[in-house]
Amino acid sequence: MPTENLTHILFSNWQHTLQPFGVDQVAAEKAFNPLVVAYSTSGRYYHTLKHIDHVLSTIQILQGYTNNLAAVQLAAWFHDVVYDTEAQDNEKRSADYAWELLSNLGIPESTINTVTRLILNTKDHQAAVDDYDSQVLLDADLAILATNSVQYKEYAHAIRQEYGWVAEAEYITGRQQVLERFLLRSRIYFTPLMSEFAEPSARGNIQGEIQSLLSG
16 A cells, blocks of 8 residues: 555544544644654654554454543554664653643543553553453554464564664574563453454464574
């Protein structure tokens, strides 16, 4: 999908999400432009607007599980807005970014509190049993793990590119540890739909990537 077309689709999505809060088009566009810039910076190969589009599309499928759909959608927009592979506080900085921008748009503080909490939960990809909004966001964020083999290889390659500064041996060790943590979980996905239909594919893809890493 051409970037211009994708940006147009995402802006329509952005406007639609902000509409219930009474945000006018001029303010919505003014807030949207820096988001596009953030997700289009050099060094991003996976955590781009394409990723945001995929997350939002998955949230649409899972929206029936949410308590606060708008907050989940807003959290999706901001959850990777700050992304530095050499930093450990991306989620905190992304949450702070969301707080400032959404406050300027006049979004209610209660909604912003939910949005920032959801963003912070993407750090460890864990959600409480009754935290359905986090469950939907996290499942949407990790939906890429269950895609077909071609898309998964593209994803794995893009992640490697984002960590291009890491030596190969060190990357293999670190990436293997991340992937194995997912396999050790009783469930990668929280929502019933993703657990039933995406879990087997995700586990197969992850195991395949680990084998690929170790075989060189």
